[in-house]
Amino acid sequence: MSALATQTIVQPLPPSVKSASRLESVLHTFGLDPALTRARRCLLSLQNPDGHWRGELQGDTILESEYILLMAFLGRENEVKVRKAANYLLSQQRPDGGGWSNHPGGPVDINVSVKAYFALKLAGFSADEPAMRLARAEILRLGGAVQCNSYTKFYLAFLGQFPYENCAAVPPEMLFLPRWMYFNIYAMSAWTRTIIVPLSLFYAHKPVRKIQAERGIAELFVDDPHRPLWPHTPTRRLFTWTNFFLAADQVIKWLEVWGPQTVRKKAIDMAAAWMVEHFTDSDGVGAIYPPIIYTIISLHCLGYANGSPEMQYALKQLDALMIETDDTLRVQPCFSPVWDTALSLNALAQADAACGVALAPQPGSARPQGAIAKATRWLLEREVRRPGDWSLMNPGIEPGGWFFEYRNGFYPDVDDTAMVLMGLARSGQAWDRCGTPLTPAPSPARGEGSLSPDAPSARGERSLSPDAPCAGGEGSLSPAVQRGINWLLAMQNRDGGWAAFDRDINHEILTKVPFADHNAMLDPSCPDITARVLEALGQFGIRVGHPQVDRGIDFIAKMQDARGCWIGRWGVNYIYGTWQVLLGLEASGYDMNLPMVRRAVAWFQEAQQENGGWGESCQSYDDPSLAGQGVVTASQTAWALAGLLAAGEAHSDAVHRGIHYLISTQGPDGNWIEDQFTGTGFPKVFYLKYHMYRLYFPLMALARYKNAQTINNEKADDSVNYAWPATVQR
Numbered sequence: 001m002s003a004l005a006t007q008t009i010v011q012p013l014p015p016s017v018k019s020a021s022r023l024e025s026v027l028h029t030f031g032l033d034p035a036l037t038r039a040r041r042c043l044l045s046l047q048n049p050d051g052h053w054r055g056e057l058q059g060d061t062i063l064e065s066e067y068i069l070l071m072a073f074l075g076r077e078n079e080v081k082v083r084k085a086a087n088y089l090l091s092q093q094r095p096d097g098g099g100w101s102n103h104p105g106g107p108v109d110i111n112v113s114v115k116a117y118f119a120l121k122l123a124g125f126s127a128d129e130p131a132m133r134l135a136r137a138e139i140l141r142l143g144g145a146v147q148c149n150s151y152t153k154f155y156l157a158f159l160g161q162f163p164y165e166n167c168a169a170v171p172p173e174m175l176f177l178p179r180w181m182y183f184n185i186y187a188m189s190a191w192t193r194t195i196i197v198p199l200s201l202f203y204a205h206k207p208v209r210k211i212q213a214e215r216g217i218a219e220l221f222v223d224d225p226h227r228p229l230w231p232h233t234p235t236r237r238l239f240t241w242t243n244f245f246l247a248a249d250q251v252i253k254w255l256e257v258w259g260p261q262t263v264r265k266k267a268i269d270m271a272a273a274w275m276v277e278h279f280t281d282s283d284g285v286g287a288i289y290p291p292i293i294y295t296i297i298s299l300h301c302l303g304y305a306n307g308s309p310e311m312q313y314a315l316k317q318l319d320a321l322m323i324e325t326d327d328t329l330r331v332q333p334c335f336s337p338v339w340d341t342a343l344s345l346n347a348l349a350q351a352d353a354a355c356g357v358a359l360a361p362q363p364g365s366a367r368p369q370g371a372i373a374k375a376t377r378w379l380l381e382r383e384v385r386r387p388g389d390w391s392l393m394n395p396g397i398e399p400g401g402w403f404f405e406y407r408n409g410f411y412p413d414v415d416d417t418a419m420v421l422m423g424l425a426r427s428g429q430a431w432d433r434c435g436t437p438l439t440p441a442p443s444p445a446r447g448e449g450s451l452s453p454d455a456p457s458a459r460g461e462r463s464l465s466p467d468a469p470c471a472g473g474e475g476s477l478s479p480a481v482q483r484g485i486n487w488l489l490a491m492q493n494r495d496g497g498w499a500a501f502d503r504d505i506n507h508e509i510l511t512k513v514p515f516a517d518h519n520a521m522l523d524p525s526c527p528d529i530t531a532r533v534l535e536a537l538g539q540f541g542i543r544v545g546h547p548q549v550d551r552g553i554d555f556i557a558k559m560q561d562a563r564g565c566w567i568g569r570w571g572v573n574y575i576y577g578t579w580q581v582l583l584g585l586e587a588s589g590y591d592m593n594l595p596m597v598r599r600a601v602a603w604f605q606e607a608q609q610e611n612g613g614w615g616e617s618c619q620s621y622d623d624p625s626l627a628g629q630g631v632v633t634a635s636q637t638a639w640a641l642a643g644l645l646a647a648g649e650a651h652s653d654a655v656h657r658g659i660h661y662l663i664s665t666q667g668p669d670g671n672w673i674e675d676q677f678t679g680t681g682f683p684k685v686f687y688l689k690y691h692m693y694r695l696y697f698p699l700m701a702l703a704r705y706k707n708a709q710t711i712n713n714e715k716a717d718d719s720v721n722y723a724w725p726a727t728v729q730r
Contacts, residue, residue: 032706033355035663035670039699040351042670043344044371046692051374053344054337055692056323059681060102061092063289063331065115067318069155070293072122073209074300081322084329086123089116090131091328097134103618103677103687105631110142111152118156118217127219136219144222146229149517151290154199157208158297161217164206166229168514169252172200172267175274179392182507186393189523190411190501193389194286196515198275201298204268241512249514272302276310281386281409284317288334288405292317333681333688335405338382338416340692342402345375345423347696350703353426354710376429379420383480384412390491394503397490400483414491414498415529415570418536421484425539430481477540485540488533489548496551497525497559498533500570520682526569527559528577531584538587549588556581557596564599565627572636572678572687573620574627578603579639586646593648601647603628604640605654612657613665614640615676621683634672635693637661638701645701650708659705662698671695 047053064085071082093100093116099108100116117135125132139145145156156162175197177184185193235242256264275295278285285291295314304311321332348371384401388410391397401412402420424430493504505523510516530552543549560566561574568576578600586592607614607628614637617630630636641658649655666672672694679688 031663032659032702035666036351036354036699036702036706038666038668038670039695039702040348040355040670043348043351043695043699046695047344047371047375051341051371051376051378052337053340053375053692054335055340055690057332057334057336058330058677058689058691059333059686060109060112060677061089061100061116062102062112062686063333064088064329065112065119066155066289066293067322067329067331068119068122069115069159070296072211073158073207073297075209077122078124081324081329082123084324084327085331086120086125088328088330089120093131093135097131098138099135102685104675106618108138108142110139110145111148113139113142114145114148114152114217114220115155117220118159118161121215121217122159122211127214139220140222145217145220146222146225150515151195151518154203156217157206158202159216160208160210162225164203165253166225167203169249169256170196170200170203170515171252171256172197172204172271173263174200175267175270183510186389186502187505187507188510189505189520190389191286191288192516192518192521194278194288194291194411195294197271197278198285198291198294198298201268201271201275202294202301204264204271205301207297207301241509245513268302272298278410279310279313281407283320283335283405283407284314286411287317287403287408289318289321289331292321333686336690337406338379338402339404339419340690340696341375341379342416342419342423343696344692345372345379346419346426347699347703348372348375349423349426349428350707351699354703354706372427372429376424376427379423380478380480382406383483384409386410388412390502394490397487398483400480400487402484411501412487413500414488415500415532417484417488418529418532421481421488421536422539424478424481425536430478430540432476432478481540485537485542488536492533492548492551493525495525496555497527497530498552499523499525500529518682519685525555526577527556527566528568528570528580530555531566531581534584535580535587538584538589543587543589545589553585553588553590556585560596560599561624561627563627564601564603566600568680569683570680571639572616572618572676572680573683574603574624575607575614575616575636575639576678576680579643582643582646592646597647601644601649604644605652608640608654608657612661613637614658618677618680618687621680631676632661633674633676633678633694634662634665635674635678635690635697638697641701642697642704645704645708650705655705659702662702666698672698 043053046055068077068082068085068089071077071079076082089100094108099113101107102109102112113135117132117139120132121127127133127136145152145162148156150168153162153167157164157167174183174185179186181187185197188196234246237243275285275298285295292314296311296318299308299311299314306312306315321334323330323332352372379402382402384403385399386409387399390412391399399412401414401417403409403412404416421430488498491503492498493506495506499505500523502523506525507522510521513521534549534552534556537543537546537549544553556566564578565574566577566581567574568578568580570576571580582592582597582600585597590597604614607616609615609632611632613632613634614628615630615632616628616636617626620626620629637658641655641662644652644655644658662672674689674694677687677689678693679690681688
């Protein structure tokens with residue numbers, strides 16, 4: 001069945017409810033309160049006993065394919081798990097049988113399809129089977145396996161299907177480069193760094209596991225893959241960075257043959273030490289799937305026995321990512337417990353506020369032992385208190401913040417840190433002493449303009465010491481929250497925006513390196529993370545008038561699309577980016593009547609579909625004209641609603657129709673059905689389905705809607721207002 005065939009049919013909103021003045025009809029006829037209650041109950045039922053949440057994180061089939069390829073390299077391709085992974089691969093083939101996509105409903109992807117085809121052959125499937133013939137024809141139509149990217153070619157190389165000489169060079173000598181040099185590994189994105197260091201080790205050894213010819217994929221090559229090939233297509237113009245790096249690639253390969261081997265050995269030792277060091281306080285290097293795979297191969301090349309602690313450690317991290325059923329096996333790219341817990345905490349706190357549930361304990365009382373208290377305790381236990389890669393290019397900052405996974409101490413990230421801080425603030429758990437939050441300061445009513453730059457809280461004139469009392473003398477910020485805010489402020493880029501893991505990883509030249517074709521070499525500022533930081537800072541009174549907030553808003557303004565929307569780096573796509581920007585601007589005290597906001601509102605209204613929902617395909621990254629178009633989903637509808645509510649559209653027809661869509665499509669268990677991928681790993685390359693997005697984001701939207709209505713369309717300001725230093729102390 002095609003993705004379009006799963007489109008939910010929603011009965012149209014009756015005329016009596018289409019008027020923005022008929023609020024009661026929406027609340028009572030369509031059951032807002034019961035919907036909130038069901039979703040809240042469903043979310044609580046998914047909480048683990050220790051207080052955290054974690055939903056499945058699903059990627060495309062390269063995960064299962066690469067697992068099978070790894071098992072073949074290790075000589076374990078006949079294991080039962082391999083056959084189960086192959087069964088899953090077949091179940092995910094496009095309905096027309098013509099290959100595999102990197103997201104549901106997407107076009108055939110050459111890398112995903114070649115890996116799947118090869119994996120199935122290694123698992124024992126014949127090239128003559130109907131599904132294989134159809135896939136092969138589509139792969140050849142796209143130019144054959146030689147059209148794959150660098151990372152796919154490495155998988156083909158270690159199984160003898162493609163020569164290392166035609167792969168992009170990934171020399172371990174890169175680790176020799178000092179941090180002040182333009183091309184050092186710390187000028188690359190964190191995820192690229194965790195991939196290429198172990199990759200450089202097995203590239204240096206160039207291992208090959210010979211397989212039987214009938215299990216190979218010679219039939220997927222249009223031309224002989226062993227003839228000399230550039231690892232990337234040169235440009236017509238001679239003097240370009242692409243051609244420079246291609247020339248450097250050839251020099252490196254010449255030096256590998258004729259250069260002193262003592263240098264290569266020292267580089268291998270350095271890369272191996274870096275890799276093993278990053279096992280510390282981590283569920284694998286970077287705690288993500290690709291480096292775990294490369295680590296296993298590298299350890300094998302370095303001579304580690306299967307029973308060695310290092311190899312057992314890496315294999316354990318891989319096994320943990322598997323979800324096995326009677327007939328299938330699928331692999332997750334990583335775990336998302338901190339992210340899911342922080343978002344669930346935000347959703348639960350907002351739902352409890354909408355339903356009138358007390359969030360904070362009474363003065364002098366012990367902390368509650370309920371779901372929120374358990375979640376906050378679990379999150380606080382995972383605060384990062386050690387320096388990581390980020391600190392090498394951003395020295396002098398006290399460690400703080402949170403990561404995405406269970407353990408990933410080298411790599412806290414801005415997005416998770418911001419979301420955790422918001423969850424702690426909204427749930428009243430960001431303050432020590434008696435545990436009560438600061439008394440919220442009044443915000444300007446919508447339409448009265450931005451916060452005055454002359455206000456002390458806006459300028460950030462006074463520093464807050466760890467023991468400073470909050471408003472009313474009821475408590476003070478917890479040290480973890482103070483460290484988290486300081487860390488966020490310290491991670492701002494020179495252009496005013498925020499990125500995911502590091503500061504100023506934006507050297508465009510590096511995108512011309514031959515192995516940079518995964519479209520994720522850099523970690524530049526992006527509107528969605530910048531806006532999420534602004535939303536988090538706004539919960540603590542750091543708003544318009546604070547110089548770092550103002551610079552962040554300037555960055556957002558420069559990034560707005562001419563149509564009024566913003567691109568999303570970590571979610572699909574323009575709906576995600578635009579939603580988060582509107583929430584960040586509102587929390588910052590920005591005037592939501594200004595043209596930048598109204599253009600975004602108009603874009604959301606235009607993108608709304610006939611059934612009242614919103615949807616957008618991953619294809620909008622390849623074709624921006626598809627922005628805001630696609631199969632309607634619960635998560636993207638919730639994002640659009642939250643953005644419109646932040647812009648003061650609580651009584652608009654668009655919002656009522658969107659709320660009606662969510663209520664009408666909710667299941668009896670309180671959850672929603674969602675088949676599409678709405679998360680983004682690497683744009684144009686790798687997308688994600690967060691299985692909890694379909695629950696906690698709609699719950700947030702419903703709660704925000706009720707909160708907006710119950711306060712008679714006044715701004716529900718759950719933030720607090722105190723002074724913070726105008727610039728972070730380094």
